[in-house]
Each structure stands twice: as structure tokens, then as C-alpha cells.
Amino acid sequence: MQNDAPESAIEQDAADTASDLATETAKQASGAGEAVADKIDKPAQQASDQAVQLINDWQDISLLQIAGIAFAVWLAIAIVRRLLPFLAERGPSQLRLYLLAAVPIIRLLLMTLAVLWIIPIIFNVTFENFLVIAGGASVAIGFAFKDYVSSLIAGVVAVFERPYRPGDWVEINDDYGEVQSVGLRAIRLKTAADDIITVPHLVSWQGNISNSNDGAQTLMCIADFYLVPDHDASEVRGALRDVAMTSAYLEYDKPVLVVMSEKPWGTHYQVKAYPFDLRDQFVFITDLSVRGKEAIAELGATQVTSPYISSEKKSSQPVVTF
Incomplete structure (x- = not known):
């Protein structure tokens, strides 16, 4: 019995020592885990705080x-x-x-x-x-701002694709004029009647745009003449070509064409030529028309108006002008 008491005391001391070691080891492991977690969470929290702050102080x-x-x-x-x-x-x-x-x-x-x-x-x-x-x-x-932003995006695209640029003569939705300026949202056209028209760029995504010169220094002008078929076509073509070649507004480096087509009511002539300065296009067409009429009259040919039949009139005969 005396020998059993010391052995029990030794076993109790060993158990207490093992329990203390286990507790200490668990505490060290827990502390290490928390330290690692802090090292991981702290930068993530800082990044999160920085991301949340959209505006600077x-x-x-x-x-x-x-x-x-x-x-x-x-x-x-x-x-x-x-x-x-x-x-x-x-x-x-x-x-x-x-x-x-x-x-x-x-x-x-x-x-x-x-x-x-x-x-x-x-x-x-x-x-x-x-x-x-x-x-x-x-x-x-x-x-x-859907439509407004669409026009802005179309304006940025137009700057690079260049369907029109300042100085071009374009026709958009039956409005024909010179592009005065190209803004981010719209362009400004100046018509022959000196009207200023603002056209949003969004229109270029929804319809066709006719560009007469597309960045070139000149553009084609067309003068129309309508004659009774009873005439010498070769003489008329030669006379109209001479009218174009002697115009003071002509760009001589460009071709001059006189084309004709037969219609049920007569013969249609078109004089196609280029002015030296595209801003003179209307004066150039007027010059061709006035002098062309004089040349046709000297040849004895008769001009007719383009046939127009109203709902009240049934006659298909064109009106003859003398």
C-alpha cells in the first residue's frame, strides 16, 4: 500500500504535465493562426476600403x-x-x-x-x-440620355470614318448645304438659301447621306435642257460642250460631258462639268443654263418644259415654250 501511493502521485504529475503541454501547444497554434489571418485580412481590408472610396478626400x-x-x-x-x-x-x-x-x-x-x-x-x-x-x-x-449619347457616339465615329467633314456639300433628309462645323452631337449645314440647319449625328446611323465632293476641291454640276425631238443632236451636243468649255468658272483639269436621253415627250440633255471652286457651283450652273439656252436658240431648236400632269389634266402633251 505504501508503494502504491508514490506511483499514483507520479502518474498524476505526468498527466498534469502532458495536459499543460497540450494546452500550451494549442494556444501557440491558435495564436499563429490568428497572426496569419491578420496578415491576410489586413491588406484585403485595406484594398476594400480603398475601393469603396470612389472620390478622393x-x-x-x-x-x-x-x-x-x-x-x-x-x-x-x-x-x-x-x-x-x-x-x-x-x-x-x-x-x-x-x-x-x-x-x-x-x-x-x-x-x-x-x-x-x-x-x-x-x-x-x-x-x-x-x-x-x-x-x-x-x-x-x-x-x-439614350438618344443624346447615341449622337455623341455617332459623332466620335464620324470623326474617324469621315462620312462628312467641314467644307463638304452634303444632302441629309432633303437638306443640301455645306458642312460648316462638325460638333460632338451634331453638324451645322449652311444651305444655298443661307439657312443654318443643325443635324444630329444619329441621323447618319438611320438614313443615307449624299456627299457631293467627299473632301475634294470641286464637285460635279449638272445643267439640264429639254428639247423637242426635231433637231440635229450632234450640233446641239457640240454647242453645249462649247458653252461649258468657255465658262469662266470651269475647272479645266476635269472632264466635260454632254449626255442625252430620249423621253416620250422629247430629248433630255445634261451638261456635266466641274467648277474651279465648289462654292461657285450655283453660279456655274446658272452660267451654263443661260448661255446654253442662247446656243440652243441660235441653232433653231425648241425647248420644252419637263412634263407635269396634274390630277385635273389628262393631256400627256408637254408644254412648248417659244
Whole structure:
């Protein structure tokens, strides 16, 4: 019995020691796990906090710098919009269309530069923030400014595809005129009647656009003549060609054509030629028409008006003019 007591005490001490070692080991493992978790969670939390902060602190945003950038870009655009058209109207005609076409490209580059410069000043630019801003802006724009943004996108595309440019003569929805300016949302046309028409770029995605010169220095003009069939066609063609070749507005490097076609009511002649300056197209057509009528009269041919039959009239005979 005396020997059993010491053995029990030894076994109890060994059990207590093992229990203490196990507890200490568990505490060390738990502490190490928490330390590792802290090392992993801390950068993730910092990144999350940084991503949530879309806008920089107000003390870090320089409103004076933003205003300076905006004013400088506005001033540069205003100078470009006035200086280049001024030089285009007073410089060589060969450079006119190139100078006018450079205006929308320079304006787009300046505005893009300003936006890229201002965004980092206001926003905390991260990939997460970009996704948040892009998603929210897309939803808002899609519902509120769909047509307006469509015109802006079409305007950016038009700058690069160039279906029209300043100085071109285009026809859009029955409106024919010279492109005065190409903005981000719309273009401005100046018609022969001196009217200014604003056409959104979105129209170019929904219909056809007829461009008469497409960046060239001149364009084809057509003068029409309608004659009674009883005449010498070769003499009339020669006389009309001489009229075009002797015009003061003619561009001699371009071909002159006189084409004819027979109609049920008579013969249709078209004189196709190019003016030296496309801005003289209407004066050029008038010159061809007036002098062409005189040449036809000298040959003894008779002109007719283009046949028009109203709902009340049943006669198919054209009206003869003497």
C-alpha cells in the first residue's frame, strides 16, 4: 500500500504535465493562426476600403487646378474653331478643306486630354472603382440620355470614318448645304438659301447621306435642257460642250460631258462639268443654263418644259415654250 501511493502521485504529475503541454501547444497554434489571418485580412481590408472610396478626400482635390485645366482647354478649342476657319477662307483653296477638317479632330483630342487629366484629380482610380463607375454610368445614361449619347457616339465615329467633314456639300433628309462645323452631337449645314440647319449625328446611323465632293476641291454640276425631238443632236451636243468649255468658272483639269436621253415627250440633255471652286457651283450652273439656252436658240431648236400632269389634266402633251 505504501508503494502504491508514490506511483499514483507520479502518474498524476505526468498527466498534469502532458495536459499543460497540450494546452500550451494549442494556444501557440491558435495564436499563429490568428497572426496569419491578420496578415491576410489586413491588406484585403485595406484594398476594400480603398475601393469603396470612389472620390478622393476634399483636401486632396484641387478645384483651382481643375478650373485651370477646363479654362485652358476651352480657350484652346475657341482659338482652333476661329483660327483654322479664318486661315481656310483666306489661304490657298487647296488647303481649305484640310484646315476645316482638322477642327473637330483637334477639339476631340483636347477634350479627351482634359477628361483624362481631371479624372485622377477627383476620383480614386482603381480597377474596382472603374467597374463601379462604368456600371452605374451605363445604367443612368441608358435610361436618361439614350438618344443624346447615341449622337455623341455617332459623332466620335464620324470623326474617324469621315462620312462628312467641314467644307463638304452634303444632302441629309432633303437638306443640301455645306458642312460648316462638325460638333460632338451634331453638324451645322449652311444651305444655298443661307439657312443654318443643325443635324444630329444619329441621323447618319438611320438614313443615307449624299456627299457631293467627299473632301475634294470641286464637285460635279449638272445643267439640264429639254428639247423637242426635231433637231440635229450632234450640233446641239457640240454647242453645249462649247458653252461649258468657255465658262469662266470651269475647272479645266476635269472632264466635260454632254449626255442625252430620249423621253416620250422629247430629248433630255445634261451638261456635266466641274467648277474651279465648289462654292461657285450655283453660279456655274446658272452660267451654263443661260448661255446654253442662247446656243440652243441660235441653232433653231425648241425647248420644252419637263412634263407635269396634274390630277385635273389628262393631256400627256408637254408644254412648248417659244
